[in-house]
Amino acid sequence: MNSSKTEPILNIQNLSAVFTDGNGELRALDELSFSVQRQEFLCVIGPSGCGKSTLLRILGGLLRPTQGSVTFSGEPLVGPRRGVGFVFQNSNLMPWRSVFENIALPLEVQNTVMSQVRPQVQELVELVGLQGFENWLPRDLSGGMAQRVAIARALVHDPDVLLLDEPFGALDALTREKMGDELLRIAVHASGGRTRRKTIIMVTHAIAEAIFLADRVIVLSPRPGKIRMDVPIELPRPREERLRYTPEFGKLAQRLREAIG
Amino acid sequence: MRSRRVILLFVSIAGLLIGWQLLVTFGDFPRFILPSPGDVLNRFLETVGDGSLFRHLATTLKEVFWGLALGVSFASILGYLIAKSRWIERLLSPYIVASQSVPLVAIAPLLVIWFGPGMLSKILIAALIVFFPVLVNIVVGVRAVPEDLHALMRSLGATRWQTLRLLEMPAALPVFFGGLRVGATLAVIGAVVGEFVGADSGLGFLINVGRGLYDTALVFVAVFVLISMALILYGIVVGLEARLLAWQRRSEE
Ligand SMILES: Nc1ncnc2c1ncn2[C@@H]1O[C@H](COP(=O)(O)OP(=O)(O)O)[C@@H](O)[C@H]1O
Ligand SMILES: [Mg+2]
Numbered sequence: 193m194n195s196s197k198t199e200p201i202l203n204i205q206n207l208s209a210v211f212t213d214g215n216g217e218l219r220a221l222d223e224l225s226f227s228v229q230r231q232e233f234l235c236v237i238g239p240s241g242c243g244k245s246t247l248l249r250i251l252g253g254l255l256r257p258t259q260g261s262v263t264f265s266g267e268p269l270v271g272p273r274r275g276v277g278f279v280f281q282n283s284n285l286m287p288w289r290s291v292f293e294n295i296a297l298p299l300e301v302q303n304t305v306m307s308q309v310r311p312q313v314q315e316l317v318e319l320v321g322l323q324g325f326e327n328w329l330p331r332d333l334s335g336g337m338a339q340r341v342a343i344a345r346a347l348v349h350d351p352d353v354l355l356l357d358e359p360f361g362a363l364d365a366l367t368r369e370k371m372g373d374e375l376l377r378i379a380v381h382a383s384g385g386r387t388r389r390k391t392i393i394m395v396t397h398a399i400a401e402a403i404f405l406a407d408r409v410i411v412l413s414p415r416p417g418k419i420r421m422d423v424p425i426e427l428p429r430p431r432e433e434r435l436r437y438t439p440e441f442g443k444l445a446q447r448l449r450e451a452i453g
Numbered sequence: 454m455r456s457r458r459v460i461l462l463f464v465s466i467a468g469l470l471i472g473w474q475l476l477v478t479f480g481d482f483p484r485f486i487l488p489s490p491g492d493v494l495n496r497f498l499e500t501v502g503d504g505s506l507f508r509h510l511a512t513t514l515k516e517v518f519w520g521l522a523l524g525v526s527f528a529s530i531l532g533y534l535i536a537k538s539r540w541i542e543r544l545l546s547p548y549i550v551a552s553q554s555v556p557l558v559a560i561a562p563l564l565v566i567w568f569g570p571g572m573l574s575k576i577l578i579a580a581l582i583v584f585f586p587v588l589v590n591i592v593v594g595v596r597a598v599p600e601d602l603h604a605l606m607r608s609l610g611a612t613r614w615q616t617l618r619l620l621e622m623p624a625a626l627p628v629f630f631g632g633l634r635v636g637a638t639l640a641v642i643g644a645v646v647g648e649f650v651g652a653d654s655g656l657g658f659l660i661n662v663g664r665g666l667y668d669t670a671l672v673f674v675a676v677f678v679l680i681s682m683a684l685i686l687y688g689i690v691v692g693l694e695a696r697l698l699a700w701q702r703r704s705e706e
Contacts, residue, residue: 249604252608254607254608272607272609274610280601280605284599284601284602286620287700288698288701297605297619298609300619301615301619329700331700
């Protein structure tokens, strides 16, 4: 995992984020430094308000850090990049667009020829298991289905990097576990076809979810967010349900729980 | 359900006509005060026959259409700029708010003096009266676009034009239609007010002529045609809205 020979895809140095508004300054992130390897699955956990979303927005090029630097594939990150897919906490779909049209949005923005769009979108529809729902509108979808559309939309332009901000936060526990499995199937374990393994950074506040999905977990302190702990998760892949009930899993969960405080 | 509504509508119209006829028969009003439904119908057929009704209707329709188009276009562009830029908002909003306290009826004569008794002055009056409600709706609609959807568009590297076309326009459409519905009715009022002040053609002009000649039946004809026109226009806007905003309809049907 930490082979120094491969260049990290993301390198974060002394990153701080300070918000200034009418009544003073609010330090959201404080001097974070870490790097992310290609094809790594990193989970970031921490108490709410500690700056997780802020961190993800910075990595997605949506927000400029107050201090520090972020390099993406060796270049300084100055704005949103096309090789990045973003999944927001709420599914963030356009209510006037059908499932198909929502998934096709990134291709439309990239001015892909419309005749080429259909097979690409259809492939994603099938990958997330929404065949038959292509023409449905977001208001008719369940939370889990809407989140699937959001994930398909983030993957349709085949990005190398996937940034997920508490993507399953609004789902019930069972749906949530199922969606985690599907995310692994689609973006990590999948082999062949055009779905190769992605670099994934996912924010969550569920410890078990982080351990089950990630190669590595970073724990942030309460605001201002600093790195409290950075642990590799050396559980075998593909991850299977029974892993959740092994002693290693339990020990990791306990360590992370104590780190969060 | 629907057919019952239509039947009720016919019953109420029939009731109105009967009541009207009874009033004429037993009230003993002179014709120039209250013509009977039959008188009005005859006058209607006459004006249709000699083509004058359609000529006047066409004038008013054109004024309403162009007034609406002009007012909605300007209000949309300005509303978008105001919604997107605090700077433009600070610069313009005092004037726009102040302009709302000017009664349009009072400045209509000025516009007729400046732009003549033809259609142009009516188009401008209609456009002015339409402007404000549409503007307010555009500002509200564009401001209400969720920040997360903006972040999504930025994360995709969307251009300003793409954000406008793919996000802001469809998101603001429901509120825009709210403004358009009000605007469509107001445009008719604006055009008729302009025609009252000074015109050589149009339904408002026809009302003036009828009044001058004590041809009250003609006034009734013009008023009924105006009402029908406003209703049809409103219906077109509502129909368009239902088509374009099908995604918004509640799933109760
Ligand atoms: N645009 C902003 N302006 C001012 N304060 C902000 C802004 N975005 C986030 N914050 C503040 O920064 C802190 C971290 O927010 P966030 O990154 O959303 O936390 P988390 O996702 O971990 O819950 C919070 O206290 C939040 O109120
Ligand atoms: Mg958050």
